[in-house]
Amino acid sequence: MASRSSKQADGTPITLLSGGNPQIPKGHGDAVVQAYINAMPGWKQEVGIWLDEVIMRTLPGVRKMVKWNTPFYGLDGETWFLGFHCLNKYVKVAFLKGAHLKPMPPGTSKQKDPRYLDIYENALPDEEQFVSWVKQAAKLPGEKL
Numbered sequence: 001m002a003s004r005s006s007k008q009a010d011g012t013p014i015t016l017l018s019g020g021n022p023q024i025p026k027g028h029g030d031a032v033v034q035a036y037i038n039a040m041p042g043w044k045q046e047v048g049i050w051l052d053e054v055i056m057r058t059l060p061g062v063r064k065m066v067k068w069n070t071p072f073y074g075l076d077g078e079t080w081f082l083g084f085h086c087l088n089k090y091v092k093v094a095f096l097k098g099a100h101l102k103p104m105p106p107g108t109s110k111q112k113d114p115r116y117l118d119i120y121e122n123a124l125p126d127e128e129q130f131v132s133w134v135k136q137a138a139k140l141p142g143e144k145l
Helices: 030-039 043-058 127-139
Strands: 063-067 070-074 082-086 090-095 115-120
Touching (some): 030 043, 030 063, 043 070, 043 090, 043 127
Antiparallel strands (some): 063 070, 070 082, 082 090, 090 115
């Protein structure tokens, strides 16, 4: 898959923070999430594209935003159920109420509710299981961020 552009809407380059996480101005809507995905480095961009496509296909009316250099997904535009973030060796997917999913995503948290799924190069998760988690997460009360 070809790399997309990693420039902001005004043409300036996007800075990559530690772990290769794109520094994207906060905002709401698909365009800001696409700017984040476009700036994801190397193979991580393919993961971002996959995540966005699967989430959009599963929940066609999903809302999107970027805050804290992380794309988030929700249904009402005010609360959020999932986000993802680039780290050095993987992309971390955060299910904000993941402790209530069946089965729970494998990554634990020091907090009560979040659970994580780490996606490594050439290792996309089982799509059926991921879709199940997205559907379950979307039915739970979202988090205000």
